[in-house]
Amino acid sequence: MSWQLAGNTLNSRFLIGSSLYPSPHIMQQSIAASGAQVVTVSLRRQSPGLKGGDSFWQHIKSLNCHILPNTAGCYSAKDAIHTAIMAREVFNTHWIKLEVLGDEYNLQPDPFALLEATKELIAQGFEVFPYSTDDLVLAERLVSAGCNIVMPWGAPIGTGRGLINPYALKTLRARLPDTTLIVDAGLGAPSHAVQAMELGFDGVLLNTAVAEAQNPILMAQAFRDGIAAGRSGFEAGVIQQRDLAKPSTPVLGTPFWHQDKDDRGG
């Protein structure tokens, strides 16, 4: 089932990162196994001005995926804008995953600097994919600033904790029905991705959970399947939970001597 991301038709709802893998070779195999069509790439620490990461980036470019450069490692709007401009030159794309961090330790986004950088980059013609917290007001401000996409966290980057605040994420989905919402960061297990997709999110972006798994290639497949299952579940419409069990076979007319063993519906 295809969907639209920033004007592109995609089949996969999995967006995957390219850091932390044991080797570029395993990274390539994992990304291929994930089925992802969008790959995020960092460049802040790779001396982009000198094209220092060129050899490594070649491995990513050869995957023929959409490249979503990111501003990982930026702690101010100015840094992030500067990195985005270099990313546009290096990767020849106006897409940017905007990360402006406010805390060194848990890499929490700085919402104020994020909004500031978003406004500037949209004015410069970028398609901004902002990495944000799950705060509703921030998400609304990002949309008002012109974002078509918002990427709230499931949990802080690399923690693998899953959706720490499903309530906030549900609220975002309900209040921003026309915005592309992607859960970005904090997922650990494939079940976390299923959960995010069942909430109606448009996609999932992750890196550490795959790259640092004991078998990254197998974990990439697991997330691919989880994301597809969660989306199908959302589209199929999950039944309402009930307080009482409701047998699927009517009790009326069922021979009572069989009922204990055979005919209890679920």
Add this chain to the structure above:
Amino acid sequence: MAHQSGNGMRIAIVGAGIMGRMMAWQLLQRQEAISLTIFDKDPIESGSAAAYTAAGMLAPYSELESADLAVFHMGLASLTRWPDVIHTLNSRLAKPLTLFDRGTLVVAHRQDKADFQQFSRQLIGKLPDFVQDRVFSHMQFLTQPTLHQYAPQLANNFEGALYLPNEAWVDTAEVMAGLADCLQQSAVKWHANTHVLRVDNEQQSADANSAAVFLPEGKHVFDYVIDCRGLGAKQDVSVVGQRGAKLSYNTVDDKTCEQQMPKLRGVRGEVITLYAPEVELKHAVRLMHPRYKLYIAPRHNHHFVIGASQIESEDTGPITVRSTLELLSAAYSIDAGFGEAKIVKTATNCRPAYPDNLPKVHFNQRVMRINGLFRHGYLLAPMLAEQACNRLFDVDFKSTYVDLIQEVAC
């Protein structure tokens, strides 16, 4: 037996980093009739080799977290060769080299316990059966009181540690100088400050019986050429790969050939050397952290090497402020004695790596290329050299490291 002429087999080694020097040394140790020539772009005493920047860790267990099992197996075997390497070198040297063999203490701050557990889990999960059987002789969890006996200063900051008793390290500057000394005593012809354009077989056919080292002013012909240049070989290896893709072969198809000669890349690393009279660490220390893995390798006289960043970049420019902050705050968090340490040196270099981050020995007629040692130059050099020597002197030799040593028909 290989072709001989004049004063025995004429062998050239191109590149005098740790791999080139170790290879030369082991060739001489075989006492085969050989005449050995070394070509290197740098002076004998110093240079831009990654070997000078490396901390010299011989740490196959610690590396297993992110490295392939093949590196672990070869690393364990290599670790057992190092005492002998040091011993034979020391028998020729006025100033003996040290093998620091007190093992590694792996620690994590309380807030990073999850990273410590992830490291331990990865390590235990990946250890092969022969280690699992006697796991205590390979790794020990130390409680705070036990840690206090090993490293009292660490016990003030950490609740415990994982001890890897078999790991070791060397002083890289010392080893590079010691190898050079011994090689020069052995009448090796050493062309220092010499830029090599490329190395290649003399004839492009299955019966090539010589290989050449091409310099700007002409070529030198040998029976065998062993290319140990690291990133310096980048241009050459790519050329071989491209040519390989165009030809057809009896034994390997084009795709396999391309995979066998993949592109080299550089992976930036930054290290800092400190002089810290207040620090008494006698073990190597590895600090687990959510975003970087750091180690401290003690040197003589209260010097310590703090390393290393690992960045997918080929920039060899000076260390960045961020890396400096990260390395030094990690060191300070391990032992406050580093607070008043003097920064003796910062260094940056690029590790040569193939796409799978595994080393490779490619043997094609009369040219052998040993490259892609990545983070594991000192760890793997003795075993890679041993395997390469075995193959050179015995055409029927089959290495047990099948993934790492390849005959290439292109």
